[in-house]
Amino acid sequence: MPVNLRGRNFLKLLDYTPAEIRYLLDLSADFKRKKRSGEPHRYLAGKNIVLLFEKTSTRTRCSFEVAGLDLGCGVTYLDPGSSQMGKKESIADTARVLGRMYDGIEYRGFAQATVQALADYSGVPVWNGLTDQFHPTQMLADLLTIEEKLGRLKGVNFTYMGDARNNMGNSLMVACAKMGLNFTACAPKELFPEQWLIDEAKKIAAESGGSVRLTEDVQEGTRDADVIYTDIWVSMGEPDSVWAERIRLLQPYQVNAAAMANAKPTAIFMHCLPSFHDTNTTIGAEIAQKFGINEMEVTDEVFESKQSVVFDEAENRMHTIKAVIYATLC
Ligand code: CP
Ligand code: NVA
Numbered sequence: 533m534p535v536n537l538r539g540r541n542f543l544k545l546l547d548y549t550p551a552e553i554r555y556l557l558d559l560s561a562d563f564k565r566k567k568r569s570g571e572p573h574r575y576l577a578g579k580n581i582v583l584l585f586e587k588t589s590t591r592t593r594c595s596f597e598v599a600g601l602d603l604g605c606g607v608t609y610l611d612p613g614s615s616q617m618g619k620k621e622s623i624a625d626t627a628r629v630l631g632r633m634y635d636g637i638e639y640r641g642f643a644q645a646t647v648q649a650l651a652d653y654s655g656v657p658v659w660n661g662l663t664d665q666f667h668p669t670q671m672l673a674d675l676l677t678i679e680e681k682l683g684r685l686k687g688v689n690f691t692y693m694g695d696a697r698n699n700m701g702n703s704l705m706v707a708c709a710k711m712g713l714n715f716t717a718c719a720p721k722e723l724f725p726e727q728w729l730i731d732e733a734k735k736i737a738a739e740s741g742g743s744v745r746l747t748e749d750v751q752e753g754t755r756d757a758d759v760i761y762t763d764i765w766v767s768m769g770e771p772d773s774v775w776a777e778r779i780r781l782l783q784p785y786q787v788n789a790a791a792m793a794n795a796k797p798t799a800i801f802m803h804c805l806p807s808f809h810d811t812n813t814t815i816g817a818e819i820a821q822k823f824g825i826n827e828m829e830v831t832d833e834v835f836e837s838k839q840s841v842v843f844d845e846a847e848n849r850m851h852t853i854k855a856v857i858y859a860t861l862c
Contacts, residue, residue, distance in 0.1 A: 537859040541651040542659045544644070544666040545706045546732070550740055553675070553710055559855040560676050560848070567602065567851065574604030576861055579635040582608045584617065584650075585661070586641035587768045591805065591849045592661045592669065596638050599854035608634070627653035636861050639663075642769055657860040659853075664769060667699040670804050671707040672852035674761075677845040678713075681800050682758055686712035686741060691757040691795070693718045693785045694829055695778070696746070697725045700763040700804055705729065709737040709744055717746045718753025720781045750784060750791065757795035761802040762787045762829045779823055787830040792839060801830070801840040809835035 535555040545553065566573050583596050593609065600607040610617075617626040623646055630637055631654035639647045640661035651658040660668050679685055690708050692701055696717035702725050708715035715737070717724060724730070724746050733744045747753045754760060762785075765778045792799060806813075808828040811820045820826050834840060 538862060539657060540860050541657055542668060542856050542860060543647055543651060544660065545668045545671050545703060545710060548710070550710050550712075553672070553707075556672055556852070556855050556859060557676050557679065559859060560672060560852040563854045563858070564676075564848070564851040573602060575858060576600075576635075577604030579604075579861055580606040580608070580633065581636040581638065581857065581861075582610065582630055582634045583638045583661070584610050584615065584630075584640070586612050586618075586639075587662065588612065589640055589661070591846055592638075592640060592853075595669075595850040595853040596659075596661065596857075598850050599857055602854060603858055605635075605857070623649040624653045626650070628655075631655040636857060659856055659860070662699060662768075664767070665699055665702060666706075667703045667804070669849065669853050669856060670700070671703050672856065673845055673848035674704070674802060674804070675707060675711060676848045676852055677802065677841055678759060678800075680844070680848075681841055682798075688713045688758045689716070689756055689796075690714060690759045690761065691716045691718050691753055692761045692763075693750075693753070693787055693791065694762045694782055695719065695723045695765060695767070697723050698763065698767045700761075701725055702729055704761060705733045705744060706736070709733040709742050710740060712737075712740040712742040714743045715745065716753050716757070718750060719746070719748070719785060721746075721748055722781060751794060754791045754794040757799050759800055759802055760787055760791060760795055763804055764806070764808060765829055775819065776823070779819075779825065779828075782829070783825070786828070787834050789831065789833055792834055792837075799839060801834055801837065801842070802845055803830060803835070803840075803842045805842055805846055807835060807842070 627650045636657045638659045644663045644665040647660045690713045696719040808816045811817045
C-alpha cells in the first residue's frame with residue numbers, strides 16, 4: 533500500500549507502522565543524498581513552521597531550523613520562557629493561535645500530554661522534539677545510522693545500557709520492536725521501562741520478527757551485540773538531587789572497553805548526545821569534583837574510538853527531521 537503521511541502528527545513511534553517508518557527512512561536517505569550533492573529541494577516554499585522549546589537543545593533545534601530552511605520554509609524559534617504558553621496562556625489556546633499562523637509545530641518539553649494537546653487543538657501537524665516519555669525524531673536518525681553502518685535493521689542485536697525508562701530507553705525499545713531488531717535493555721531493574729510499554733513492545737516485536745529482553749547482567753546483555761547504545765544518566769527536567777543514587781545504580785552499566793570487547797568485533801557505539809565522557813563541561817566537572825568520577829555513561833576511550841558513530845548519528849538528525857517535515861506537510 534502506498535504511504536501518505538500528509539497532515540499526520542509525529543508524536544511517538546507507537547503511532548507509526550513499520551511501512552511508514554521504512555518510508556521515512558528511505559526519504560531521509562534521499563534527502564541526505566540531495567544535501568550532499570547540492571541538489572536544491574525547496575519543496576515547501578511559502579510554508580511556515582514554529583519551534584517551541586521548553587527545554588534546551590543543540591541538535592534538535594538546529595536540525596529543525598536547517599531542515600526547514602533547506603525545504604524553503606519560514607522558521608520561527610521560541611526559546612524556553614519567551615512565549616506566553618503555560619504561564620499566561622493555556623496549551624489549548626496557544627495551539628489554536630499557532631495553528632492559524634503556521635503549517636507545522638515542533639514541541640520539546642516535559643509531558644507527553646502537552647505535545648498531544650498541541651496536536652489536538654492546533655489543526656496542523658505537530659512534531660515531538662522530545663518529551664519526558666519519548667524522543668521519536670531521534671529514533672529515525674538512529675535507525676538510519678544503523679542501516680548505513682551495518683547494512684540492515686532486521687536481526688541486529690541492539691543493547692541499550694543505562695536509564696532504560698527515560699525517553700531514550702522507551703523510544704529505542706519501541707523503535708527496535710517495530711523494525712525487527714533484537715532489543716536488550718541492560719539496566720538495573722529500578723530503571724526498567726514501565727510494564728505496559730514492555731508488554732506493548734513485545735507484542736510489536738512478535739509481529740516484526742524482533743525481540744525484547746531486559747537484563748541486569750552486563751555480560752549477558754552485551755554479549756554478541758551489534759550496537760551498544762547509551763544516554764546520560766540524569767535527564768533534562770530531573771532534579772540534581774537524583775545524581776548520587778543514579779551514579780550508584782548506573783556505574784556498573786557504563787559503556788567501557790570491557791563492554792565493547794564482549795560485543796561483536798564489528799559492533800558500533802551510539803549515543804543520542806550530549807554526553808558526559810570527560811570533564812570538559814560544567815556539569816561533568818562538578819560531578820567529577822563531587823563524586824570523583826571523570827567519565828559517566830561512556831568512557832572517553834570508547835566515545836573517541838573507531839567504533840563510535842555518534843557524529844554520523846548527530847548529522848542524521850537533520851536529514852531525518854527533514855523527511856518528517858516534508859512528509860507531513862507536502
Ligand atoms: N539528541 C538530542 O536531542 O540532542 P539535543 O538535546 O541537543 O537536541
Ligand atoms: N534522556 C536525555 C536525552 C537527551 C537528548 C534527556 O532527556 O535529557
